[in-house]
Amino acid sequence: xxxxxxxxxxxxxxxxxxxxxxxxxxxxxxxxxxxxxxxxxxxxxxxxxxxxxxxxxxxxxxxxxxxxxxxxxxxxxxxxxxxxxxxxxxxxxxxxxxxxxxxxxxxxxxxxxx
Numbered sequence: 001x002x003x004x005x006x007x008x009x010x011x012x013x014x015x016x017x018x019x020x021x022x023x024x025x026x027x028x029x030x031x032x033x034x035x036x037x038x039x040x041x042x043x044x045x046x047x048x049x050x051x052x053x054x055x056x057x058x059x060x061x062x063x064x065x066x067x068x069x070x071x072x073x074x075x076x077x078x079x080x081x082x083x084x085x086x087x088x089x090x091x092x093x094x095x096x097x098x099x100x101x102x103x104x105x106x107x108x109x110x111x112x113x114x
Contacts, residue, residue: 045088046113050104054078059100061111065093074098074110085110 016027043049058075061067067087074085091113098110 046091046094047109048073048085048087048111048113050076050085050106050108050110052076052078052083053106054083054104056098056100056102056104056110057082059096059098061093061096063093063095067091067093067113076104087113089113 014029017030019026019028019030054076055078056074057077059073060075061071061073067073068090069088070086072084073087073093076083076085094112094114096111098104104110
């Protein structure tokens with residue numbers, strides 16, 4: 001009986017998680033930070049967002065305007081430079097969310113296309 005008391009139980013191994021990369025499944029331990037990360041969402045080409053924080057200094061379209069790919073829509077001043085925000089595709093402006101003088105954050109929605 002003394003021998004049974006001297007043996008220590010090994011802690012149970014934590015459950016393994018499955019990580020898929022390029023259709024290959026790997027068994028691994030994932031950290032809490034990895035599990036709590038923001039999931040990837042593909043960008044919607046119909047939503048035009050600010051690629052840098054700054055101030056709106058010009059809006060050259062309004063609701064209902066027809067635009068072609070690479071038309072200049074909004075002038076965004078950041079770090080003493082004026083950046084032109086262009087449309088990624090042909091379309092019609094559904095809604096403009098900013099006006100001249102607005103301060104915008106990175107990835108803030110500026111306008112939507114139909």
